Amino acid sequence: MKIERVTLYHITQRLVSPFVTSFGPQQQRDSLIVAIDSEGLTGWGECVATNDPGYSYETVGTAWHILSDFLIPAILGKTIEEPEGLGSLLVFVRGHPLAKAALDQAIWDLTSQREGLSLSQKLALPYPEGPLSRVKVGVSIGIQPSIDKTIDVVGEYVTTGYRRAKLKIKPGHDITLAQAVRKAFPDLPVMLDANSAYRLEEAPIFQAMDDLNLLMLEQPLGYEDIYDHSRLRPLIHTPLCLDESIHSADHARYALAIGACDIINVKPSRVGGWTEARRIHDLCRSAGMPLWVGGMLETGIGRAAQLALASLPGFTLPGDISATDRYYERDITAPFILNREDSTIDVPDGPGLGIEIDFDQLAAVTLRRGLFPA
Numbered sequence: 001m002k003i004e005r006v007t008l009y010h011i012t013q014r015l016v017s018p019f020v021t022s023f024g025p026q027q028q029r030d031s032l033i034v035a036i037d038s039e040g041l042t043g044w045g046e047c048v049a050t051n052d053p054g055y056s057y058e059t060v061g062t063a064w065h066i067l068s069d070f071l072i073p074a075i076l077g078k079t080i081e082e083p084e085g086l087g088s089l090l091v092f093v094r095g096h097p098l099a100k101a102a103l104d105q106a107i108w109d110l111t112s113q114r115e116g117l118s119l120s121q122k123l124a125l126p127y128p129e130g131p132l133s134r135v136k137v138g139v140s141i142g143i144q145p146s147i148d149k150t151i152d153v154v155g156e157y158v159t160t161g162y163r164r165a166k167l168k169i170k171p172g173h174d175i176t177l178a179q180a181v182r183k184a185f186p187d188l189p190v191m192l193d194a195n196s197a198y199r200l201e202e203a204p205i206f207q208a209m210d211d212l213n214l215l216m217l218e219q220p221l222g223y224e225d226i227y228d229h230s231r232l233r234p235l236i237h238t239p240l241c242l243d244e245s246i247h248s249a250d251h252a253r254y255a256l257a258i259g260a261c262d263i264i265n266v267k268p269s270r271v272g273g274w275t276e277a278r279r280i281h282d283l284c285r286s287a288g289m290p291l292w293v294g295g296m297l298e299t300g301i302g303r304a305a306q307l308a309l310a311s312l313p314g315f316t317l318p319g320d321i322s323a324t325d326r327y328y329e330r331d332i333t334a335p336f337i338l339n340r341e342d343s344t345i346d347v348p349d350g351p352g353l354g355i356e357i358d359f360d361q362l363a364a365v366t367l368r369r370g371l372f373p374a
C-alpha cells in the first residue's frame with residue numbers, strides 16, 4: 001500500500017480523575033494521533049507518550065519531532081504491503097518505540113482494512129484457534145490520598161463489575177495499603193505496580209507481603225533492569241511481572257533466560273508496535289510464560305488495538321484495558337463498555353480497528369495538526 005499522506009494530531013484530554021503513580025500525578029493527558037491515507041483508506045494510530053518523561057524518556061514533544069522530522073519522511077511515498085515490512089524502514093532511528101508504535105498501529109489498521117479483516121483476525125492468522133471475541137479486563141488504580149479512600153475506590157470499581165484490581169504503590173505507601181485492601185476484599189484478585197520505585201535491598205518490603213495472596217508484583221526495580229529482578233524473584237512468593245524493562249522481544253528472551261520474571265505485561269507501544277508485541281507473545285507462549293496487555297490510559301484508538309492484541313491465545317491474564325468511562329467523559333471514538341457479568345470488553349469486529357472516530361471531538365481536543373503530503 002502506497003503511503004500517500006500522513007496527518008499528525010497533538011491532542012489533550014482531561015482524565016475523569018487524576019492518575020497518580022510513583023513517578024507523579026497526571027490529570028491532563030496529551031498524546032499524538034496519526035492518520036495514514038492509502039488507496040482510499042485511512043489507518044489510525046496513537047502515540048502514548050505524555051507531557052513528562054516519567055514512564056518513558058519519550059514525551060509528546062520528542063515524539064512530534066521524531067515522527068515529523070525522521071519517521072514520517074522515511075515512509076512517505078513508500079509502498080508497504082505487510083506491517084512486518086515497516087520495521088526495516090524505521091530501524092535507522094534508534095529507540096523511540098512510542099513514536100514508532102503509532103505508525104505501526106496505523107499500518108496494521110490499513111492492511112487489515114484492505115483485507116476486510118478486523119485487526120484481531122489479522123493478528124490471529126497464525127493461530128488455528130483464532131482470536132477471542134471478548135477479553136478479560138481489570139482496572140489500574142492510581143495512588144489515592146489515603147488508604148480509606150483507596151478502599152472506597154476499589155469498592156466502586158468492584159461494584160461497577162471489574163474483577164481484578166491493580167494498585168499503584170511507592171515507598172511508604174505499600175505494605176499497610178496492600179494489607180488493608182486484602183482485608184477489605186479477601187477474594188478479589190489484587191496486584192501491585194511499583195513503576196520502578198524500589199531497589200533490590202528493599203526486598204524485605206515485598207517479603208512482608210508474601211502472605212497476602214497477591215496476583216503479582218509489577219516492575220518493582222529499575223526501568224532498565226533485568227538482572228536485579230532475577231535476584232529478587234527467588235526471595236519472594238508473589239509472582240513477579242515486568243513492564244518497563246521489556247523493550248523488545250530480545251529483552252523478553254533475556255528475561256526468560258535468566259528467570260527475571262514469572263509474567264510479562266506486554267504494552268505494544270513500549271516495544272515499538274504490534275509486530276514486536278506478537279513476537280513477544282509467540283516467544284513467551286512457547287516458553288509457557290503467562291502474559292497480559294498493559295495500558296497507557298489510551299484513547300479509543302489505542303484501546304481498540306490493545307483489545308485486538310489481547311484476543312491472541314497467549315494473553316491468559318486480565319489486561320489493563322478498562323471501559324472508556326474509567327478514563328474520559330467523552331472520548332474521540334465511540335465508547336468501549338464493560339460487560340459486567342464477566343469483567344470483559346468485546347473485541348471490535350469491524351474492518352481494521354473497527355472504531356468510529358468522533359471527528360467533532362477530535363477537532364475539539366486538537367492543539368496542533370501537521371500535514372505530510374507525499
Ligand code: OSB
Nearest residue numbers: 055140294295296297298320322
Ligand atoms: O505502569 O502500567 C503502568 C498508565 C500510565 C503509565 C504506566 C502505567 C499505567 C497504568 C494504566 O497502569 C493502565 C491503563 O491504561 O488503564
Ligand code: MG
Nearest residue numbers: 193218219243
Ligand atoms: Mg506498569
